[in-house]
Amino acid sequence: MSTVHQDTGEPEAEVPDDPPTNRVYRRGDDSAVLRMSEAECAEIGNDPTTDEDDERVLLNMGPSHPSTHGVLRLMLEMEGETVLRSKPVVGYLHTGMEKQAEQLTYIQGCTNVTRMDYASPLFTELAFSLATEKLLGIEVPERATWIRMLMCELNRMASHLLFMATNGMDLGAVGMMIYGWREREEVLRFLEKVTGLRMNHNYIRPGGVAADLPDGWEADIERLLKLIPPRLEEYDILMTGQPIWRQRLQGVGVLNADEALALSATGPILRSTGLAWDLRRDDPYLAYAEVDFDVIVGSYGDCYDRYAIRLNEIRESMWIVEQILDNMPRGDYRVQDKKITPPPRVRIDQSMEALIHHFKIFTEGYKVPEGETYAAVESPRGELGVYMVSDGTSKPYRMHVRGPSFINVQTMPHLMQNGLIADGVAIISSIDPIMGEVDR
Amino acid sequence: MSDEAAAAEEAEPEADPPEQVETTTRYGALVEDSLGDTVLHTPVADYLDTASAAHGDGFALLVDLTAVDFLTYAGTRRLPDGVDPQRFEIVTSLFNTQSRERLRMRVQVPAEEPTVASMFDLWPGSEILEREVFDLFGIEFTDHPDMSRVLMPEDWVGHPLRKDYSVSSIPVQFKSASNVR
Amino acid sequence: MHLPGVGETGEILDDGLEGLEHNFLTGSVENLVRWARARSLWPATFGLACCAIEMMAAGTAHYDLARYGMEVFRASPRQADLMIVAGRVSQKVAPVLRQVYDQMMEPKWVISMGVCASSGGMFNNYAIVQGVDQIVPVDVYAPGCPPGPETLMHAIFTLHEQIQTGELLRRREASGSGAGIMIEQRDGQTAGLSIGS
Numbered sequence: 087m088s089t090v091h092q093d094t095g096e097p098e099a100e101v102p103d104d105p106p107t108n109r110v111y112r113r114g115d116d117s118a119v120l121r122m123s124e125a126e127c128a129e130i131g132n133d134p135t136t137d138e139d140d141e142r143v144l145l146n147m148g149p150s151h152p153s154t155h156g157v158l159r160l161m162l163e164m165e166g167e168t169v170l171r172s173k174p175v176v177g178y179l180h181t182g183m184e185k186q187a188e189q190l191t192y193i194q195g196c197t198n199v200t201r202m203d204y205a206s207p208l209f210t211e212l213a214f215s216l217a218t219e220k221l222l223g224i225e226v227p228e229r230a231t232w233i234r235m236l237m238c239e240l241n242r243m244a245s246h247l248l249f250m251a252t253n254g255m256d257l258g259a260v261g262m263m264i265y266g267w268r269e270r271e272e273v274l275r276f277l278e279k280v281t282g283l284r285m286n287h288n289y290i291r292p293g294g295v296a297a298d299l300p301d302g303w304e305a306d307i308e309r310l311l312k313l314i315p316p317r318l319e320e321y322d323i324l325m326t327g328q329p330i331w332r333q334r335l336q337g338v339g340v341l342n343a344d345e346a347l348a349l350s351a352t353g354p355i356l357r358s359t360g361l362a363w364d365l366r367r368d369d370p371y372l373a374y375a376e377v378d379f380d381v382i383v384g385s386y387g388d389c390y391d392r393y394a395i396r397l398n399e400i401r402e403s404m405w406i407v408e409q410i411l412d413n414m415p416r417g418d419y420r421v422q423d424k425k426i427t428p429p430p431r432v433r434i435d436q437s438m439e440a441l442i443h444h445f446k447i448f449t450e451g452y453k454v455p456e457g458e459t460y461a462a463v464e465s466p467r468g469e470l471g472v473y474m475v476s477d478g479t480s481k482p483y484r485m486h487v488r489g490p491s492f493i494n495v496q497t498m499p500h501l502m503q504n505g506l507i508a509d510g511v512a513i514i515s516s517i518d519p520i521m522g523e524v525d526r
Numbered sequence: 527m528s529d530e531a532a533a534a535e536e537a538e539p540e541a542d543p544p545e546q547v548e549t550t551t552r553y554g555a556l557v558e559d560s561l562g563d564t565v566l567h568t569p570v571a572d573y574l575d576t577a578s579a580a581h582g583d584g585f586a587l588l589v590d591l592t593a594v595d596f597l598t599y600a601g602t603r604r605l606p607d608g609v610d611p612q613r614f615e616i617v618t619s620l621f622n623t624q625s626r627e628r629l630r631m632r633v634q635v636p637a638e639e640p641t642v643a644s645m646f647d648l649w650p651g652s653e654i655l656e657r658e659v660f661d662l663f664g665i666e667f668t669d670h671p672d673m674s675r676v677l678m679p680e681d682w683v684g685h686p687l688r689k690d691y692s693v694s695s696i697p698v699q700f701k702s703a704s705n706v707r
Numbered sequence: 708m709h710l711p712g713v714g715e716t717g718e719i720l721d722d723g724l725e726g727l728e729h730n731f732l733t734g735s736v737e738n739l740v741r742w743a744r745a746r747s748l749w750p751a752t753f754g755l756a757c758c759a760i761e762m763m764a765a766g767t768a769h770y771d772l773a774r775y776g777m778e779v780f781r782a783s784p785r786q787a788d789l790m791i792v793a794g795r796v797s798q799k800v801a802p803v804l805r806q807v808y809d810q811m812m813e814p815k816w817v818i819s820m821g822v823c824a825s826s827g828g829m830f831n832n833y834a835i836v837q838g839v840d841q842i843v844p845v846d847v848y849a850p851g852c853p854p855g856p857e858t859l860m861h862a863i864f865t866l867h868e869q870i871q872t873g874e875l876l877r878r879r880e881a882s883g884s885g886a887g888i889m890i891e892q893r894d895g896q897t898a899g900l901s902i903g904s
Contacts, residue, residue: 113671121672152782177677178800182834204757267767350651456601477601488590694833
């Protein structure tokens with residue numbers, strides 16, 4: 087256990103005093119978060135006054151390391167194998183997407199935001215489109231809404247299968263990597279059939295979706311729904327009941343509900359602590375109020391709960407997809423407003439007006455009325471929101487994406503405190519960060 | 527425009543003449559309706575107090591904390607009376623976990639003194655969000671546990687998301703490639 | 708054809724090398740070295756963004772890089788020959804990339820996977836290095852955003868072929884840095900197939 091130094095921060099009257107909820111409010115050396123700059127860390131190595139018996143090491147993990155979670159760098163203050171404090175260093179994938187969004191029109195905006203969370207790109211496109219539609223004041227046709235729901239739930243399944251695969255591999259079950267990707271390929275095949283791309287689809291656009299579902303999509307969905315459940319049972323056999331898996335994940339990286347809320351963690355991390363918080367239920371968007379599904383909640387707030395929540399969310403998503411299959415309405419797949427929706431290519435040869443609209447939409451872009459708004463969706467990682475400010479021109483004035491992984495990364499030091507470094511790998515994996523969304 | 531006492535609930539819309547805009551206050555800040563969202567406009571000096579009042583009223587989840595630079599805003603800034611438009615604006619989004627209500631706070635921050643109170647003691651989750659705002663806009667948060675850059679390298683000069691910082695794109699000439707296998 | 712038996716060594720020595728042509732493979736040392744280099748490429752993990760997901764997909768069951776001996780992505784650059792730069796290179800990660808490249812042992816090859824690594828892609832701004840060839844010499848550029856596993860494999864086969872024929876080293880000498888081979892995108896070719904249904 088580390089020696090407790092004098093608390094350097096000023097205590098606030100609002101902070102509760104009992105130890106379990108207090109640790110996330112700590113500012114000084116007794117906090118789980120290592121708040122040192124790189125220069126200070128480099129100095130520690132050169133400090134001649136450190137006691138030789140002191141086993142404390144500052145270890146650097148990343149940004150290039152075999153865990154498949156992208157360019158995350160962790161600075162760990164360790165005593166032997168135990169992690170005392172840690173600091174996640176992010177920014178290695180900072181792409182300037184928010185600045186780039188100010189240079190692109192609204193119809194190009196989705197190509198930009200889709201590359202943030204590259205494991206589930208349709209969610210960011212959806213949030214961007216919802217924010218733009220709020221500013222435009224248009225209403226999307228019912229069929230477009232249901233198509234969006236279908237594609238997003240499939241994307242949630244693909245993202246959670248990716249989590250299963252990488253989580254398994256990080257803990258040593260390398261075969262799980264192969265199994266998880268095998269199922270993911272099936273889902274990606276359907277997504278490719280509908281959107282044309284396996285990833286970064288640019289399919290959900292302001293006004294609706296880019297193209298209607300192709301003929302025979304019902305048969306493809308039914309095939310998927312028959313294929314995946316027995317495979318999920320294989321995962322249950324391979325992982326859920328297995329003693330090694332349980333020992334590695336149960337009791338590791340425990341967080342309680344107050345701490346998670348204080349750290350603004352959302353998604354499976356918050357649900358694993360026992361709080362049933364899911365935007366599809368608590369702040370419904372699209373047509374989620376009309377479909378029936380359960381919100382999966384954990385009880386212990388550990389890595390095992392987060393794994394189990396995501397596994398069962400795949401099953402819930404399949405149940406939602408089945409309901410969408412039964413209830414898909416007919417109609418337009420995008421709003422029929424000539425100023426926003428480009429005309430069909432055939433019309434361009436027939437009508438001058440259609441040609442002009444096509445030209446204006448793709449070169450200058452449509453103008454969005456002034457205003458500011460926030461729209462959020464429940465992505466596989468948590469609450470994914472887009473805050474958009476428009477100044478009446480055809481490009482957003484300010485587009486900010488509330489990336490769930492960016493904020494969930496803050497829970498890392500608290501989860502890793504006093505755990506082993508091997509548990510650290512399990513914890514990073516259970517948070518399931520996607521660095522594109524963290525760094526934007 | 528009448529200002530009610532602090533912490534009043536939202537007043538019912540009365541049959542007023544259209545020019546007179548209803549201003550109500552909540553937690554001591556002016557309330558505005560923005561496309562269906564409730565927005566509180568609070569001056570910089572009262573920001574922490576308003577946030578504390580909201581936190582005490584059940585807004586346990588800090589959803590987002592970001593900033594906007596209005597230097598090159600092409601439209602007309604429409605703010606309620608009594609709110610002075612400044613160059614920067616801090617936008618804080620909150621969520622009430624009991625009543626499922628969303629709230630947004632907008633604070634005008636002057637360019638000459640870009641300093642705002644930190645929300646760390648109410649919501650520790652604001653730590654990384656405030657670091658991002660500092661990194662990309664240069665707005666400092668007083669009493670923040672670690673006011674350093676998070677996305678850009680530590681020795682970077684300049685604040686990229688400010689409107690006077692250029693996108694720094696390089697001119698590109700598209701040529702067709704021969705010898706493509 | 709006469710195959711010498713075990714007891715016939717005396718005869719063989721008397722015959723000289725004429726009876727043994729079917730037991731020897733002859734060739735030049737250069738060809739042998741090129742064959743070994745091409746067929747035992749181990750990639751180093753440098754997956755940065757979306758392209759890393761497609762790179763992982765290329766390594767898993769459906770596209771299977773293991774049949775080319777490449778499914779072991781080495782974490783240690785000392786054990787790797789090939790660096791596949793998969794994803795957008797930001798200003799912060801550029802020195803890290805150079806350090807990992809420098810730690811790799813010769814001979815080493817670089818595939819720039821995706822448009823962001825090849826030229827900065829759609830992100831022409833302050834944060835992204837406009838092409839990883841500004842940092843390391845690139846041998847094959849694979850276009851796509853992201854290039855699917857089929858395009859990545861086309862890039863790998865092109866690299867294999869170029870190493871095998873020696874063309875790569877000639878191109879490197881001519882350019883002074885990487886070979887700079889550009890390939891076309893080849894995705895969507897196996898979308899119709901399905902396994903395990």
